Amino acid sequence: MLELRFHSRGGQGGVIAGKLLAVAVFKEDRYVQSFPTFGVERRAAPVMAFVRIDDKPIRIRTQIYNPDHIIILDQSLFNMLDVTQGLKKGGTILINTEKKPADFDFGPDYKVVTVDASAIAVKHGLGSVTQPIVNTSILGAVAKVLKIVKIESVVAAIEEDVPAKQEANAAAAREAYEVAQP
Amino acid sequence: MQKILTGNQSAAWGAMCARAQVVSAYPITPQTTIIEELADIVAKGLLDAQFIKVESEHSAMAGCIGAQAAGARTFTATSAQGLALMHEMLHWAALARLPVVMANVNRAMAPGWSIWTDQNDSLAQRDTGWLQYYCESNQEVLDTVIQGYKVAEIVNLPVMLVLDAFFLSHTYEAVDIPGQERTSEYLPPYKPSIYLDVDDPHAFGGIVPQDIYMEFRYKMQVAMNEALEAAEQADRDFKTMFGRGYGLIEPYRLEGADYVLATSGTVTSTARSVIDDLRDKGHSIGLLKMKLLRPFPVELVRGVLAGRKRVAVLDRDICVGMGGIWTQEIRNALYHLPEDQRPSVYGYIVGLGGRDVKPETIEKIALDVQKRPIEEGEQVWIGLKE
Numbered sequence: 001m002l003e004l005r006f007h008s009r010g011g012q013g014g015v016i017a018g019k020l021l022a023v024a025v026f027k028e029d030r031y032v033q034s035f036p037t038f039g040v041e042r043r044a045a046p047v048m049a050f051v052r053i054d055d056k057p058i059r060i061r062t063q064i065y066n067p068d069h070i071i072i073l074d075q076s077l078f079n080m081l082d083v084t085q086g087l088k089k090g091g092t093i094l095i096n097t098e099k100k101p102a103d104f105d106f107g108p109d110y111k112v113v114t115v116d117a118s119a120i121a122v123k124h125g126l127g128s129v130t131q132p133i134v135n136t137s138i139l140g141a142v143a144k145v146l147k148i149v150k151i152e153s154v155v156a157a158i159e160e161d162v163p164a165k166q167e168a169n170a171a172a173a174r175e176a177y178e179v180a181q182p
Numbered sequence: 183m184q185k186i187l188t189g190n191q192s193a194a195w196g197a198m199c200a201r202a203q204v205v206s207a208y209p210i211t212p213q214t215t216i217i218e219e220l221a222d223i224v225a226k227g228l229l230d231a232q233f234i235k236v237e238s239e240h241s242a243m244a245g246c247i248g249a250q251a252a253g254a255r256t257f258t259a260t261s262a263q264g265l266a267l268m269h270e271m272l273h274w275a276a277l278a279r280l281p282v283v284m285a286n287v288n289r290a291m292a293p294g295w296s297i298w299t300d301q302n303d304s305l306a307q308r309d310t311g312w313l314q315y316y317c318e319s320n321q322e323v324l325d326t327v328i329q330g331y332k333v334a335e336i337v338n339l340p341v342m343l344v345l346d347a348f349f350l351s352h353t354y355e356a357v358d359i360p361g362q363e364r365t366s367e368y369l370p371p372y373k374p375s376i377y378l379d380v381d382d383p384h385a386f387g388g389i390v391p392q393d394i395y396m397e398f399r400y401k402m403q404v405a406m407n408e409a410l411e412a413a414e415q416a417d418r419d420f421k422t423m424f425g426r427g428y429g430l431i432e433p434y435r436l437e438g439a440d441y442v443l444a445t446s447g448t449v450t451s452t453a454r455s456v457i458d459d460l461r462d463k464g465h466s467i468g469l470l471k472m473k474l475l476r477p478f479p480v481e482l483v484r485g486v487l488a489g490r491k492r493v494a495v496l497d498r499d500i501c502v503g504m505g506g507i508w509t510q511e512i513r514n515a516l517y518h519l520p521e522d523q524r525p526s527v528y529g530y531i532v533g534l535g536g537r538d539v540k541p542e543t544i545e546k547i548a549l550d551v552q553k554r555p556i557e558e559g560e561q562v563w564i565g566l567k568e
Contacts, residue, residue: 018354019186022186022354026184026186032354032356033353034186034353035349035353036352038348038536058355059452060452060455060541061346061350061448061449062540062541063538
């Protein structure tokens with residue numbers, strides 16, 4: 001079983017990213033479970049979303065404490081959270097940032113991958129410069145970097161489940177998939 | 183049609199498949215998204231229902247009672263303080279013999295304020311005359327809404343189905359939605375024999391003097407007895423039509439087991455993998471999933487537990503002054519077994535106020551019950567901070 005944790009701020013679409021990933025994985029006939037932080041959601045407050053993926057039915061119904069990989073939608077969270085808490089050794093940290101992986105130091109146990117999902121989102125008209133909606137872009141990078149789901153499945157999930165701007169969201173996911181370097 | 187849904191959305195889609203005609207509801211965390219999803223379903227024209235927005239949960243249930251008395255199939259949902267505020271109307275729905283169906287998202291009672299899961303809210307309504315089903319997965323939530331109407335309308339008693347806050351209510355997973363057409367083959371339209379009808383007037387809610395009140399209650403007891411058979415039949419028929427069945431209780435890996443964990447809600451799901459591990463390590467332990475609280479399946483529970491050594495009941499609730507509520511129910515059911523067939527019943531209090539019940543927690547209980555002296559097993563609190 002694979003366990004993921006998304007870090008974002010309320011309003012950036014982190015919870016929906018988890019849901020869309022669940023839809024995409026389900027399209028590949030695998031089992032999936034996705035849930036947000038169990039709490040009261042507030043705009044701009046730190047929120048988390050979690051995803052479990054397996055080839056057999058998922059029976060465990062607890063929170064996720066030791067994710068295999070983490071995905072960070074907002075780099076300002078580094079200032080206030082220990083984002084790698086509980087991350088398994090060998091895990092990947094995928095960060096939405098304009099910086100390079102070498103600009104981060106999480107020690108030798110983790111691999112860092114960066115993608116400028118905010119720029120991609122803005123380019124495709126998703127949100128604004130100050131408040132880009134990056135969830136679909138980051139999912140394109142997830143497909144490329146973590147290799148847990150096909151980009152076609154991500155695009156199909158977006159087309160099926162995103163209520164507006166499906167084309168722009170799908171294009172953003174594809175572009176992030178192209179530019180992300182695992 | 184399979185979709186990725188939360189437990190709350192699953193409850194709403196269950197009401198949609200069952201063609202609820204009146205939804206009377208008031209939002210409360212963590213139930214709110216049931217009502218939002220149903221409002222959306224009604225607004226999109228996927229369900230032909232009257233959506234009544236009310237000012238409190240007491241009125242939400244009163245709305246269901248009025249509409250149901252007028253011959254409509256009704257649905258509502260609530261949680262915790264909302265359910266408590268409904269208390270008077272819960273009695274009314276049951277004693278008026280109205281087959282309302284309601285989803286309750288288990289949330290711990292306040293104070294201290296909590297939005298997280300435990301079962302004290304629904305268990306406190308045990309004696310109101312409602313059937314109560316506890317669910318383990320989102321699919322079970324949707325299926326139980328549909329089965330709930332089937333049973334409720336046969337025995338003329340209301341049904342509450344219960345799902346854990348967040349662990350189901352806000353968790354997405356794949357759910358099969360049978361749709362209205364297939365569901366209507368299983369669940370025909372609601373046609374009460376007596377309802378508020380100006381062309382065929384009856385008196386409702388009149389005073390019942392001392393010489394006949396008892397008979398009204400006795401009839402409810404008879405209906406509850408019939409509900410056991412009706413619920414079993416409804417589940418069998420559901421399985422035949424949709425391929426999924428749950429039973430009123432479910433023994434899991436109990437073959438030859440000396441020790442038994444009894445669980446309800448999502449703890450059951452996590453416990454399944456713990457039991458698999460322990461069985462592989464040679465432990466003589468199995469699992470009993472409790473689904474139906476009322477009517478309590480006394481004979482079934484007795485049959486499954488007779489001859490076992492010990493039962494560890496995991497209660498995500500506390501009847502302060504007595505102990506775990508499921509513990510009391512199960513122990514009561516076993517009282518009339520012959521002494522050499524009657525297992526000792528241990529009560530474990532876990533996961534109150536949404537504290538996570540992890541596999542390690544469940545394993546600890548499974549090992550503890552095998553060695554703890556019975557005089558120390560009345561009320562064991564697991565994971566208490568010093």
